[in-house]
Amino acid sequence: xxxxxxxxxxxxxxxxxxxxxxxxxxxxxxxxxxxxxxxxxxxxxxxxxxxxxxxxxxxxxxxxxxxxxxxxxxxxxxxxxxxxxxxxxxxxxxxxxxxxxxxxxxxxxxxxxxxxxxxxxxxxxxxxxxxxxxxxxx
Numbered sequence: 001x002x003x004x005x006x007x008x009x010x011x012x013x014x015x016x017x018x019x020x021x022x023x024x025x026x027x028x029x030x031x032x033x034x035x036x037x038x039x040x041x042x043x044x045x046x047x048x049x050x051x052x053x054x055x056x057x058x059x060x061x062x063x064x065x066x067x068x069x070x071x072x073x074x075x076x077x078x079x080x081x082x083x084x085x086x087x088x089x090x091x092x093x094x095x096x097x098x099x100x101x102x103x104x105x106x107x108x109x110x111x112x113x114x115x116x117x118x119x120x121x122x123x124x125x126x127x128x129x130x131x132x133x134x135x136x137x138x
Contacts, residue, residue, distance in 0.1 A: 030122050032107050034129040039065070039093050039105065043122065045085035046111050050119070057114040058085040064121060066106045067095050085111070095129065102132045 030043040041063050047055050063075040081087025097103045105128075108121040 030107060030109050030125050032105075032125060032127065034095075034105070034127070036131065037094050037097055037129075039095055039107065039129075040090060041093060041107055041109070042088070042090045043109050045081060045087045045089060046119065047084060047086045049113075055085045055113070056083050058083055059112050059114045061089060061109055061111050062118075063091060063093060064108045064110070065093060065095060067097060068103045072106075080111075083114075097129055097131050099131050100133070102128060102130045105129050 030041065032039045032041040034040075043061070045058060045061060049055055058080040060077045060079055062077060064072050065075060066072040075091075075093045078089055078091050081089070095105060097105075104126055106124050106126040108124050110121055111119045
């Protein structure tokens with residue numbers, strides 16, 4: 001198969017566009033379970049920088065969450081498992097959902113290196129947290 005001829009400038013533009021596109025859609029899997037108002041959030045730390053080089057200075061990750069249409073809230077810092085990342089993280093946060101209520105909760109995560117550079121947010125995971133009891137048996 002023949003490859004199209006490109007100039008250095010066109011090749012640079014193409015590679016830059018691919019890297020920006022990849023950075024716009026981070027592929028970090030994130031999930032959570034809810035027990036009452038406690039969310040247990042799980043995800044895997046990144047192992048690469050946005051340019052594809054190995055990560056060697058991961059400092060922390062953060063969980064951001066939103067209950068219903070309220071403003072998004074930044075959760076506490078989660079120290080990195082190691083500077084190269086790759087750790088399986090499980091952290092808990094408490095959300096404000098009153099007993100007898102049901103609300104959608106959206107969770108995302110970011111990674112921050114030792115220079116303070118914060119990544120784009122991960123793909124969002126949205127679930128309904130149900131604190132609404134069933135009717136009594138009849």
